Amino acid sequence: MKYRDAAEQGNAAAQRAFGWCCEFGKGVTLSFDDAVKWYRKSAEQGNVLAQISLGNLYREGKGVPLDYRRCVAWYRKASAQGHADAQCNLGWCYGTGNGVLKNTSTALKWYEQSARQGHATARDNIHALQAAFAHELQTSAIPFNDERFSIAPDGTIELNSRKCCIYIRNQRRDVDLQKRTTKYRYHLCNCRTIQEMVADGRKDRYVATARDDSLFEVDVNDHPTRNRLVELNMQLCQNCRELLRQRGMYQEPFSLKDFYAKHQSSIPEMFLKKRQEAVTRAYPPDGECV
Numbered sequence: 001m002k003y004r005d006a007a008e009q010g011n012a013a014a015q016r017a018f019g020w021c022c023e024f025g026k027g028v029t030l031s032f033d034d035a036v037k038w039y040r041k042s043a044e045q046g047n048v049l050a051q052i053s054l055g056n057l058y059r060e061g062k063g064v065p066l067d068y069r070r071c072v073a074w075y076r077k078a079s080a081q082g083h084a085d086a087q088c089n090l091g092w093c094y095g096t097g098n099g100v101l102k103n104t105s106t107a108l109k110w111y112e113q114s115a116r117q118g119h120a121t122a123r124d125n126i127h128a129l130q131a132a133f134a135h136e137l138q139t140s141a142i143p144f145n146d147e148r149f150s151i152a153p154d155g156t157i158e159l160n161s162r163k164c165c166i167y168i169r170n171q172r173r174d175v176d177l178q179k180r181t182t183k184y185r186y187h188l189c190n191c192r193t194i195q196e197m198v199a200d201g202r203k204d205r206y207v208a209t210a211r212d213d214s215l216f217e218v219d220v221n222d223h224p225t226r227n228r229l230v231e232l233n234m235q236l237c238q239n240c241r242e243l244l245r246q247r248g249m250y251q252e253p254f255s256l257k258d259f260y261a262k263h264q265s266s267i268p269e270m271f272l273k274k275r276q277e278a279v280t281r282a283y284p285p286d287g288e289c290v
């Protein structure tokens with residue numbers, strides 16, 4: 001039986017196949033409108049390839065107005081069925097913030113599921129995401145209550161496998177705005193101070209950054225109703241210094257730049273400029289279109 005006949009009789013695989021014939025103009029006049037129509041019938045019956053193809057058309061605005069949210073919805077259904085292309089593209093939606101709130105860890109989760117199935121683009125996207133993340137960590141402060149934090153075997157604190165400084169964002173006392181200094185300290189290790197803070201449930205006072213110029217973004221509360229953002233110089237905590245010294249990771253005068261250069265796992269240059277990409281693949285059926 002030809003796809004069109006079977007499609008008209010409600011067969012999901014044939015509807016998907018006939019949608020493909022319409023999308024690529026094989027045996028019928030090329031029509032994205034018809035492709036959308038048949039993919040949708042099939043996708044609603046749970047056909048995974050139709051779900052991905054329909055998601056792609058929404059992503060590209062072909063046959064439908066471009067709509068990332070609908071695209072996400074179809075990728076999500078196809079991802080739940082375990083298709084690597086869908087998982088890669090759902091990761092892309094999260095990684096770039098298209099159709100869904102940008103979320104690096106959710107993006108990574110989907111990319112990893114896809115990459116485990118051998119998906120090359122998903123693997124490249126993981127590198128691109130890590131590079132973008134490393135940049136974000138270098139230029140801004142990220143809340144310490146993120147689930148991606150871990151303690152490295154050398155005792156340092158890492159966020160998504162990047163070493164970083166932990167410090168208190170909201171400061172008030174002991175801040176000298178003239179000299180741009182503060183008596184607050186930053187931490188590199190899971191030292192006694194940090195352990196106590198975590199145990200006391202005061203983790204949310206802390207943020208992380210991998211800036212290496214020893215300047216830290218701080219909200220200074222020097223007015224009853226107003227915080228202001230300033231950049232202050234900070235020193236390394238004594239407990240952290242001692243721990244680093246014991247591990248041979250401390251050198252006088254201490255410089256974050258040197259510390260990261262020596263101990264931060266670097267991201268190969270080749271990945272730095274790479275952007276995350278979504279894939280569009282055609283899934284040609286082997287039968288006849290009409």
Ligand SMILES: [Zn+2]
Binds near residue numbers: 186188240241
């Ligand atoms: Zn410390």
